Amino acid sequence: MNIGIIGAGSIARIMARTVAAISDKAKIYAIASRSLEKAQEFAKEFNIEKAYGSYEEMLKDPAVDLVYIATPHSQHYQNMKLCIANRKAVLCEKAFTQNTKEAEEILKAAEQNNVLVTEAIWTRYMPSRKIIMDTINSGIIGRVDHLSANLHYSIENKERMTRPELAGGALLDLGVYCLNFATMFFGDDIEKMDSSVALTDTGVDKFNSMTVFFKSGKIASLTSGFTNRSDRKGIFHGSNGYAVVENINNPSSITCYDTNDVELKHIDFPEIATGYEYEVLECRDILAQGKIECPSMPHEETIFIMKLMDSLRKEWGVVYPGEKL
Known part of the structure; x- marks a missing residue:
C-alpha cells in the first residue's frame, strides 16, 4: 500500500x-x-x-x-x-x-x-484496547462504575494549541483522547455531562474538566490541558480494587490492585513501533x-465524539472563526 x-x-x-x-x-x-x-x-x-x-x-x-x-x-x-x-x-x-x-x-x-x-x-486501533476491556470484564477488581482519565502536556508554546483560527484548545487536541477512553470502555449511552473550563486570552480552552454520567449509573471524571504535565493515567475504580492504565494517550500497561493496594495482576502491552x-x-x-x-473507529463514533465536543465548546463559549455552534 x-x-x-x-x-x-x-x-x-x-x-x-x-x-x-x-x-x-x-x-x-x-x-x-x-x-x-x-x-x-x-x-x-x-x-x-x-x-x-x-x-x-x-x-x-x-x-x-x-x-x-x-x-x-x-x-x-x-x-x-x-x-x-x-x-x-x-x-x-x-x-x-x-x-x-x-x-x-x-x-x-x-x-x-x-x-x-x-x-x-x-x-482505538491498538491491541491494548482489547486487553484493557478483557481485564476489566474479568471481574478481577469487581464491579466497575467509575473511571478517571487525564491528559495534560506543557505545550502552550505550540501555536496550534492557542490559535482559534487553527481550531486550538486542549479539548480537540487532548480531551478527545479522554472522551474516547471513557466511551471505549463505558459506551455511548450518556445521560449528561458537567464541565468546567479555563480559557486563554485568545479564547480557547487551556484546561478543562468533564464529568460524564452514563445511563448505566457509571461515571467518568476527565481532565485535559496544555499548560502543565500530568501523569496521563486512566484508572478504573471497582468494588474489589482498582486498575491503573499507564498513559491513556499511548497505553503501555495495566496493573490491578485490591482494596489494600496489593498488586493482583500486571500486564505489559505488546511492543509497538510507535502505535x-x-x-x-x-x-x-x-x-x-x-x-x-x-x-x-466507525463513522457513527466519530460523529458522536464530535457532538460531545461541540456541546462542551458551546457551553464554554469557545467558537472558531466563521463557525456557528
Whole structure:
C-alpha cells in the first residue's frame, strides 16, 4: 500500500518512522506540503520517492492508495474534501474536523463517492484496547462504575494549541483522547455531562474538566490541558480494587490492585513501533475489502465524539472563526 502524507510536521514524521518499521506491508510513497522545499527535505530525510509542493498535485498521482492527513484541525475539512474529490482513501488525524457539521459533510461525501475515510484516533486501533476491556470484564477488581482519565502536556508554546483560527484548545487536541477512553470502555449511552473550563486570552480552552454520567449509573471524571504535565493515567475504580492504565494517550500497561493496594495482576502491552501502525494496517485490510469505514473507529463514533465536543465548546463559549455552534 502506497501512502501519501499531507503536511510535513512532527506528526507526519512519526507516521514516516512508523511505516518504515512495517515496510513489508506499506510504504510512504509521497509527501505533500504547501512548500516544495519543505516536502523535498522531508522526502530526503525519510527516503520518500515523491515530493509535491501542492496537495492537489499529489492527489492526482494514481500510485497513491491512502492519504494520511497531518495538518492542523482547522484544515482537515478542506483536506479531506480534496482527497474525496480525487477518490483517495483518507486516514485523518484527530480531531477529525472542527465540528460536527463538517464531519457529517465529509462522511456523507465519502459514502456518496465510495471512499474510505477514517479518523486516526490511534488508541482505538491498538491491541491494548482489547486487553484493557478483557481485564476489566474479568471481574478481577469487581464491579466497575467509575473511571478517571487525564491528559495534560506543557505545550502552550505550540501555536496550534492557542490559535482559534487553527481550531486550538486542549479539548480537540487532548480531551478527545479522554472522551474516547471513557466511551471505549463505558459506551455511548450518556445521560449528561458537567464541565468546567479555563480559557486563554485568545479564547480557547487551556484546561478543562468533564464529568460524564452514563445511563448505566457509571461515571467518568476527565481532565485535559496544555499548560502543565500530568501523569496521563486512566484508572478504573471497582468494588474489589482498582486498575491503573499507564498513559491513556499511548497505553503501555495495566496493573490491578485490591482494596489494600496489593498488586493482583500486571500486564505489559505488546511492543509497538510507535502505535500508529495499527491504524495503517487496519486501513490496508479495509481497503482490500472494498469498505469505506474502519471497525475500530466507525463513522457513527466519530460523529458522536464530535457532538460531545461541540456541546462542551458551546457551553464554554469557545467558537472558531466563521463557525456557528
